[in-house]
Amino acid sequence: MKRWGLLLVWAVLVPWVSSAQPVRPKVVVVKSSSLASYSSVVAGFSAEVHAEVSEVVLDDSAQAATRALQRIAAQKPALVLAIGPLAANSARRTLGKEVPVLFAMVPYYEKYGLEGPNLTGIALTSDFRPELAALKALSSSIKRVGILNDPRFSSGMVDAARAVAEPLGLSIVSLEMDGQAKLEKVLANAKDKVDAMLMVADKTVGNASVVQGLIAFSTANRLPLVGLTPSQVKEGATLALAPSPITIGQQAGRLANRIIHERVDPGALAVAQPEGLDLAVNLSAASKLGGSKDVVLELLRFAAKRDFPVRVFE
Template sequence: MALVSAWGLASLCFATSGYAYAGDIVILKSSEQLFYTQAVEGFQSSVPRQTSLKEVVVDSADVDPRALGRRVRASNPDLVFAVGLKAALLAKVELPDSPVVFCLVLNPEVHGLPADNMVGIVTRLSPEAQLTAIRKLVPAASRIGLLYGDPRIDSFVTDAQKQAARMGLDLAVAQVAGPRDVPDRARGLIASIDLLWLIQDPTVISEESLAFLLQTSMDAAIPVFGFSSATAQQGALGALFVDPRRIGEQAGRLARDLLKSQRNRSRLLVPPDRPELAVNLNTAEYLESPVDQAVVRTASVLFGGPGATAQHRNR
């Protein structure tokens, strides 16, 4: 709380592109997780240098959320940047009159986000974006398997089914009742598909189940399309993902726009500016499923192939 109690946020005004606006921003970070820190770094690099930034970790033993909310309100910041679910919920409950930009919240609608004073950047990529990437990566895959169990993503699955039909793809959906149901349902699904599509679903995805799904698919010579560069590194053929640092940069641009226009009401969810593709060339070689070089050139992260184990591109 020493960091919070030491706040003496002075009003700082400056001009950008003909607009004069105040620049006191409070950053609420859910925890010290690396991806939250990376988002904050991206945000800091994207706002004007004159901006006054104060950062607080919400999930800390010496921070009381209500007391923190009172202190932030008293400091009267021009904008709040909330990173992660705990930070976004604190901002929703305690800071209803401050403009808020939030990010890295999965399924925000389930938690009543965004509120009227918020703009949020979506973390889960749309079915259209993911299915388009799948088709480019594995053009021969016409029957795609999707395993899910979390009822909070029912609408995503429904949208995915509609999008697959529009694209002429057959989406086979298998719903699990719980984590123990994953192995049997996965084996049955993998036996009848051309590609397994993994999405962020806590009912299906854990460290143990992910290893099982990747190995079982590999044994059946079925490629896997994942949701993070880590899933590609572990053996998925590819993954479409959002880079937290780039999400932070996008949040910084949104913050600039909000401060310039001085709009206090938003209630918007916006897609990430630039989803990124990771491809595992070793997996492609093992599965004898060569990836088109045009797709390889668009990938931000390559695992395997000539040179280093992981090549980071388009950074």
């Protein structure tokens, strides 16, 4: 008899316990494509966020992306994590104020206007401190760091770089251009006026042909060039300090928790600096630099002191 009584109590309590479980908020991850790096972002994000996560991979066309985001909006998720430029742009245009949007893995996010109400994200570039520190570690002869930039878009970044450079004993040389056609002249005038070059996330400078021209100039003049991404290092830049995708995902997960569970307005959050960086080094480019120091060895020492993982390109 006791046994049947216990079973009856269990049958009554189990549904009550189940119904008392809190419903996990739903988050949709929208990826611009199926890149492996985007999948790493999702892995890091899923490990940190306190929510049920689903994924959508967009087609290449903007129209198809808009339709996909409209379907997502109808589901009323607690948040959308938009990975890559297509996903971030489509989410910004389509979701509006209805669904909080957090973006990641968007190079040159400034040129897409990815700031506003109900929207924030994580930049792919830092505040220049680690990049300038890396140049300082390379050689004591580096004093003048050139920054190719369009002042219409990047005057604030140049000023920020100057503020960081001064305590390190470095000076910033602003190399201004307002169009691709002026690249050759600006770089020709910069010869013998800079000891290194630092790329910034500038709408004009971000053009692929401008990047190639900057790499060619730095190589010809045996100047270290700090790029923005590992892909630029693979193309010929000396080094880059870029966030690892899985670290970006973990950071995005923590931001999402603030937005979902603490009810923080995404629009009130500034676009975040990346928290963890990887060092990418081009061995061929580094070996062509002047000076008596082993540049690669100095970069490895720099990375070891800061616990930066290292990626090496030939």
